[in-house]
Amino acid sequence: MKFEKIESKIAVLPVDNIDTDQIIPARYLKSISKEGLGEGLFRDWRLNADGTPKPDFVLNKPEAKGVQILVTGDNFGCGSSREHAPWALVQSGIRAVISTSFADIFKGNALKNQLLPVVVPADAHAELLKSPWATVKIDLAAQTVTLPSGRVVEFPIDSFAKQCLVEGIDELGYMLQQEPAIAAFEAQRVGSVNTLR
Amino acid sequence: MKPRTIVEKIWDSHVVAEKPGAPALLYIDLHLTHEVTSPQAFSTLRERGLKVRRPDLTIATMDHSTPTTSRDLPMLDPIGKAQLDQMTQNCKDFGIRLYDLKTTKQGIVHVIGPEQGLTQPGMTIVCGDSHTATHGAFGALAFGIGTSQVGHVFATQCLLQTPSKSYAIRVEGALKPGVSAKDIILAVIAKIGIGGGTGTVFEYQGSTISSLSMEERMTICNMSIEGGARAGLVAPDDTTYQYISGREFAPKGADWDAALARWKQLPTDQGAQYAKELTLDASTLEPMVTFGTNPGMGIPISGAIPDPASVSDPIEKSDLIKALKYMDLEPGKQLKGHKIDVVFVGSCTNSRISDLRAAASVMKGRKVNPHVRMLVVPGSMQVKKQAEAEGLDKIFREAGADFREAGCSMCLAMNGDQLEPGEYSVSTSNRNFEGRQGKGGRTFLASPLTAAASAVTGVVTDVRTLL
Numbered sequence: 001m002k003f004e005k006i007e008s009k010i011a012v013l014p015v016d017n018i019d020t021d022q023i024i025p026a027r028y029l030k031s032i033s034k035e036g037l038g039e040g041l042f043r044d045w046r047l048n049a050d051g052t053p054k055p056d057f058v059l060n061k062p063e064a065k066g067v068q069i070l071v072t073g074d075n076f077g078c079g080s081s082r083e084h085a086p087w088a089l090v091q092s093g094i095r096a097v098i099s100t101s102f103a104d105i106f107k108g109n110a111l112k113n114q115l116l117p118v119v120v121p122a123d124a125h126a127e128l129l130k131s132p133w134a135t136v137k138i139d140l141a142a143q144t145v146t147l148p149s150g151r152v153v154e155f156p157i158d159s160f161a162k163q164c165l166v167e168g169i170d171e172l173g174y175m176l177q178q179e180p181a182i183a184a185f186e187a188q189r190v191g192s193v194n195t196l197r
Numbered sequence: 198m199k200p201r202t203i204v205e206k207i208w209d210s211h212v213v214a215e216k217p218g219a220p221a222l223l224y225i226d227l228h229l230t231h232e233v234t235s236p237q238a239f240s241t242l243r244e245r246g247l248k249v250r251r252p253d254l255t256i257a258t259m260d261h262s263t264p265t266t267s268r269d270l271p272m273l274d275p276i277g278k279a280q281l282d283q284m285t286q287n288c289k290d291f292g293i294r295l296y297d298l299k300t301t302k303q304g305i306v307h308v309i310g311p312e313q314g315l316t317q318p319g320m321t322i323v324c325g326d327s328h329t330a331t332h333g334a335f336g337a338l339a340f341g342i343g344t345s346q347v348g349h350v351f352a353t354q355c356l357l358q359t360p361s362k363s364y365a366i367r368v369e370g371a372l373k374p375g376v377s378a379k380d381i382i383l384a385v386i387a388k389i390g391i392g393g394g395t396g397t398v399f400e401y402q403g404s405t406i407s408s409l410s411m412e413e414r415m416t417i418c419n420m421s422i423e424g425g426a427r428a429g430l431v432a433p434d435d436t437t438y439q440y441i442s443g444r445e446f447a448p449k450g451a452d453w454d455a456a457l458a459r460w461k462q463l464p465t466d467q468g469a470q471y472a473k474e475l476t477l478d479a480s481t482l483e484p485m486v487t488f489g490t491n492p493g494m495g496i497p498i499s500g501a502i503p504d505p506a507s508v509s510d511p512i513e514k515s516d517l518i519k520a521l522k523y524m525d526l527e528p529g530k531q532l533k534g535h536k537i538d539v540v541f542v543g544s545c546t547n548s549r550i551s552d553l554r555a556a557a558s559v560m561k562g563r564k565v566n567p568h569v570r571m572l573v574v575p576g577s578m579q580v581k582k583q584a585e586a587e588g589l590d591k592i593f594r595e596a597g598a599d600f601r602e603a604g605c606s607m608c609l610a611m612n613g614d615q616l617e618p619g620e621y622s623v624s625t626s627n628r629n630f631e632g633r634q635g636k637g638g639r640t641f642l643a644s645p646l647t648a649a650a651s652a653v654t655g656v657v658t659d660v661r662t663l664l
């Protein structure tokens with residue numbers, strides 16, 4: 001699958017340090033497949049105990065329909081390594097999250113699931129926070145975000161991750177091709193270095 | 198040769214291949230796996246007709262969704278049971294050694310690795326679990342990965358990685374009585390914030406760290422992720438070697454001598470560069486406790502809950518207001534004396550024998566306060582056995598606490614052990630996120646000593662008043 005440009009309204013969730021337990025609570029991790037995780041997305045922020053929606057939560061607003069970009073506070077995705085977090089976001093239609101920074105493991109997991117973690121400078125972030133539901137464009141190939149004001153800002157991304165997304169490269173396939181190097185590496189390891197017995 | 202940090206040395210000796218414009222292919226010495234983050238990775242193997250490349254370097258356990266009630270009882274949660282059954286099947290199909298609920302070696306993945314001597318200096322260790330940094334206590338480069346990467350390691354025994362920068366965390370001076378390793382790491386995180394270590398690996402060093410036991414070092418390395426670092430480690434020394442020697446998977450005979458010679462080369466060279474440095478004076482530390490909804494929201498036990506009015510950054514301010522609202526706490530007040538409902542002693546942070554001994558030392562001859570429910574969950578069946586041999590189980594039971602079978606339990610509340618909405622706990626685990634210990638539950642993170650003292654009094658307590 002190749003990653004195309006995104007043009008979407010933004011949903012703004014101005015909270016720092018949103019951890020993966022909020023993105024998807026542990027009780028949704030008992031699944032042995034990737035299916036149906038969207039139901040757990042922000043479960044306890046989104047729904048009341050009786051299962052009725054909390055009207056104030058951003059993704060419950062009528063405007064949130066079809067939103068593909070989420071703008072959040074700093075250090076998004078901290079905490080647990082659960083890949084269920086990007087799975088749940090993607091299954092709910094989110095294709096990019098914009099923040100001032102991301103937790104390391106979440107960022108890696110997101111990139112492996114066609115979910116783009118976009119880091120923008122503080123002033124661009126401030127503009128986005130003030131523009132809920134405005135339309136924003138993200139161009140991965142150019143590494144740019146077009147803000148509601150029309151200003152274009154660049155964002156950084158690991159060049160290999162970008163190549164994988166843009167060209168639809170399968171990382172595991174790429175690694176498997178390096179089998180000869182792996183075998184050679186193992187062959188030169190001796191004794192207890194290459195075994196647990 | 199340019200002086201190198203221990204992280205650089207481990208990195209250099211594990212690079213399988215490097216191509217321009219791509220991350221390095223890094224070899225993984227030990228892959229630990231558990232039931233929650235592996236099923237979809239096994240599915241990937243099946244879909245693509247792949248095998249686990251090195252089942253002999255892969256170890257599986259069941260810990261996250263396992264009940265902590267008697268192993269003779271049937272498992273009540275059908276979905277949790279299905280996950281465990283799937284794990285059994287996956288390990289059977291792919292030839293992986295599994296410590297399941299029937300074995301005497303089952304336990305939390307980060308407790309059993311070191312316990313069996315699997316965790317060794319200089320290794321690269323991964324697990325689909327963010328607290329994999331625990332193994333860094335042995336001078337290993339150990340970090341958490343996502344499920345896609347679990348699949349990558351299954352299939353290739355490698356990961357695509359870019360090097361991390363080293364962040365030196367120096368802790369100097371003697372700890373005061375009642376202050377423990379948990380308080381050191383909570384103080385570090387309170388200081389740098391939960392994103393403070395993003396993109397780095399912590400190297401804990403200094404006289405205080407050197408004087409700590411392996412179990413205490415594990416407590417510190419365990420919470421590296423709570424400071425934003427993917428890994429944290431301590432250079433190996435005699436304490437490390439003594440701990441490993443003689444354990445089941447430790448090298449033996451000539452292999453041991455060769456390993457020891459190798460391990461002694463690992464510590465950071467004089468003059469090596471760190472991207473960041475922090476120094477902490479351990480002698481000034483008090484027992485720490487968190488008041489909020491992330492592990493960086495910690496204060497000394499004599500301190501006051503911060504006031505949002507004194508915070509200038511608008512998002513930080515609203516986060517603090519949000520946290521205090523969730524926790525239903527008043528700014529400016531002390532947390533000490535706040536009524537609690539539950540005490541949890543357990544988790545990969547603090548469920549080893551020394552943690553249970555610390556808690557028992559406070560509980561001995563005392564009772565759990567009548568309005569408090571106390572749960573003591575050993576990190577592994579081996580820890581449980583040792584605790585029973587020392588009579589710690591009796592101390593806990595006589596005090597009125599529940600002494601359980603091994604597992605993650607109320608650390609993440611997947612297995613039925615959980616807080617009720619609105620309840621307050623003092624917990625020795627590592628995360629106080631909203632709902633982490635049960636929907637609507639409120640967590641104060643603290644040391645085993647503080648947890649035990651609070652269980653006795655029924656309120657958040659300065660353990661030094663009970664020593």
Ligand code: SF4
Nearest residue numbers: 328544545605608609
């Ligand atoms: S005890 Fe808690 S933090 Fe540790 S592995 Fe289990 S769930 Fe994760």
